[in-house]
Amino acid sequence: xxxxxxxxxxxxxxxxxxxxxxxxxxxxxxxxxxxxxxxxxxxxxxxxxxxxxxxxxxxxxxxxxxxxxxxxxxxxxxxxx
Amino acid sequence: xxxxxxxxxxxxxxxxxxxxxxxxxxxxxxxxxxxxxxxxxxxxxxxxxxxxxxxxxxxxxxxxxxxxxxxxxxxxxxxxxxxxxxxxxxxxxxxxxxxxxxxxxxxxxxxxxxxxxxxxxxxxxxxxxxxxxxxxxxxxxxxxxxxxxxxxxxxxxxxxxxxxxxxxxxxxxxxxxxxxxxxxxxxxxxxxxxxxxxxxxxxxxxxxxxxxxxxxxxxxxxxxxxxxxxxxxxxxxxxxxxxxxxxxxxxxxxxxxxxxxxxxxxxxxxxxxxxxxxxxxxxxxxxxxxxxxxxxxxxxxxxxxxxxxxxxxxxxxxxxxxxxxxxxxxxxxxxxxxxxxxxxxxxxxxxxxxxxxxxxxxxxxxxxxxxxxxxxxxxxxxxxxxxxxxxxxxxxxxxxxxxxxxxxxxxxxxxxxxxxxxxxxxx
Numbered sequence: 001x002x003x004x005x006x007x008x009x010x011x012x013x014x015x016x017x018x019x020x021x022x023x024x025x026x027x028x029x030x031x032x033x034x035x036x037x038x039x040x041x042x043x044x045x046x047x048x049x050x051x052x053x054x055x056x057x058x059x060x061x062x063x064x065x066x067x068x069x070x071x072x073x074x075x076x077x078x079x080x081x
Numbered sequence: 082x083x084x085x086x087x088x089x090x091x092x093x094x095x096x097x098x099x100x101x102x103x104x105x106x107x108x109x110x111x112x113x114x115x116x117x118x119x120x121x122x123x124x125x126x127x128x129x130x131x132x133x134x135x136x137x138x139x140x141x142x143x144x145x146x147x148x149x150x151x152x153x154x155x156x157x158x159x160x161x162x163x164x165x166x167x168x169x170x171x172x173x174x175x176x177x178x179x180x181x182x183x184x185x186x187x188x189x190x191x192x193x194x195x196x197x198x199x200x201x202x203x204x205x206x207x208x209x210x211x212x213x214x215x216x217x218x219x220x221x222x223x224x225x226x227x228x229x230x231x232x233x234x235x236x237x238x239x240x241x242x243x244x245x246x247x248x249x250x251x252x253x254x255x256x257x258x259x260x261x262x263x264x265x266x267x268x269x270x271x272x273x274x275x276x277x278x279x280x281x282x283x284x285x286x287x288x289x290x291x292x293x294x295x296x297x298x299x300x301x302x303x304x305x306x307x308x309x310x311x312x313x314x315x316x317x318x319x320x321x322x323x324x325x326x327x328x329x330x331x332x333x334x335x336x337x338x339x340x341x342x343x344x345x346x347x348x349x350x351x352x353x354x355x356x357x358x359x360x361x362x363x364x365x366x367x368x369x370x371x372x373x374x375x376x377x378x379x380x381x382x383x384x385x386x387x388x389x390x391x392x393x394x395x396x397x398x399x400x401x402x403x404x405x406x407x408x409x410x411x412x413x414x415x416x417x418x419x420x421x422x423x424x425x426x427x428x429x430x431x432x433x434x435x436x437x438x439x440x441x442x443x444x445x446x447x448x449x450x451x452x453x454x455x456x457x458x459x460x461x462x463x464x465x466x467x468x469x470x471x472x473x474x475x476x477x478x479x480x481x482x483x484x485x486x487x488x489x490x491x492x493x494x495x496x497x498x499x500x501x502x503x504x505x506x507x508x
Contacts, residue, residue: 006507016220016222017216027505032111033506034504034505036506069111
C-alpha cells in the first residue's frame, strides 16, 4: 500500500462502525484472511482493489466471499528502527 | 418502594450474545465464521461453547475433547482453547455499547445484560431492538438476541424465544396479551429463569408443566410451595415487575472491599496504593471463606455531589482459572485501575470486588448449571482442575511450557496485547 503511504509494520487504526465508501482504505476478509484494500468505483460498480497493479480488482457483490471488516482511519508509522 | 415505580409501566430488555465464546473467536479469525467451532474448557478438557454448526453436528455441552478430536483432525471442526483475556475485554466493550442506549444496564453475566428502558422514550421498540443488534454487530462483530418485555423474567423468556426461532431475526418483543400467552404456553417450566431442578420436579408433580399454568398458579399456593421468591416469579410471568435491576454486584456472591477516602485523591499513585490495600484485604477475606474468585472488578469515583462532571467507572476482568493467589489478584487489580483512571477528578472512593466465588473444594458449576446429566462431566472437570493446580504449582518458577500445552489452541489476545494485535496482508 505504498501509494497510500502505508508501509510494512505500520499500525492501523480501524473503525468498524463506519460504512465504507469509494476511495476508503478498508480491512477486508477475503477467503478468511484479513487484507488491506481500497474501495473503488469503476463504471458504477464497486470493487476492492490492491494498490499494487499486479492484482486484479475484486468485485463487491452478493456472490463474492468477502467481508468488509472496518475502515482504516489513521496510520501510525514507526520511525525508530 | 414509591408508588411511582409500581404504577409506571416497566420495559426491560435482555441482550444476550449468541454462543459468546465462539462469537468472540470469530471476531478476528474470519476462517471460523459459518463453520463448526467449539471452545474448550481450561486444560482443553471439554467443550464449553459451540457454534450453531457444531450444535447441529450433535456435539454436546461438556463433551470431552478426546471424543471429537477426530473431527478436528479431519478438518471438519475448528477447536479453540478458552481465551479469557479476549472474552473479558469483549464483554466490557459489549456493556459499553449498551450503555449508549440507556444508563441503566445490569451486567447479568459475561455475555448478557439487562437494560431498563422504563424511563427511555422509545417510540418503536422494534427499531430500538434492531438498532442494538446492528450496533453491536457493526462495532464489535458480535451477534446478539434481544428480548423485550414488562418484567425481567418475561424479557429473559422473550430472549430465549428469539434465540430458538431464527425467523424472528434475533428480536422478540412480548407486548400484547396474546403473544405473551402463546409464548408462556410454549415454555416448559425448566426453561424459566429462576426455576431450578428442585422446583421443576415440584411443579411437575403439581401438574404445572408450562409457564402459562405457572402464571395462573394461586398466590397463596405459590408462596407456600416456593417461598416469596416463587410468588415474585409468578407475578413476573403475569407482567408485574417484581425483580429490580441490580446495577451493583450481588453482595452474596461477591467479596467487596471499598472505602471512601478521608481526603480526595487525584494521583494515580495514591489510588494505586489504596486499590492494592483493598485487593489484599479482599484476598484475605477470600482465604478466610475458603473460596476462589473467577472475576475481579475495580471501581473508582469522585464526589457524587459534584453533579456537573461526576466521573465513575469500573472495569471487570476474568481470571484464566478461578484463583486465590494474592499476587495475581493484586496485579490484576492494579492493571484494571490503570485502565479506568483518568487524570482530573478528585477521587473520593475506590473499591475492589471479587466475583464468581466458588468453594476451594468445589468445581465451578456455572458452566453447566441448568443443564442435564452433567455428573460425569462435573467429575471430569474436577479432576482436570485439581490436576491443573498440582501441575501449576510444580511448574512455578521453571518455564511456561506447561502453560502452552494447557491452552494449546489459544487464539491471540487481540484486544489486550500490543504484540498480539491482528496482522493484515497488504497485497
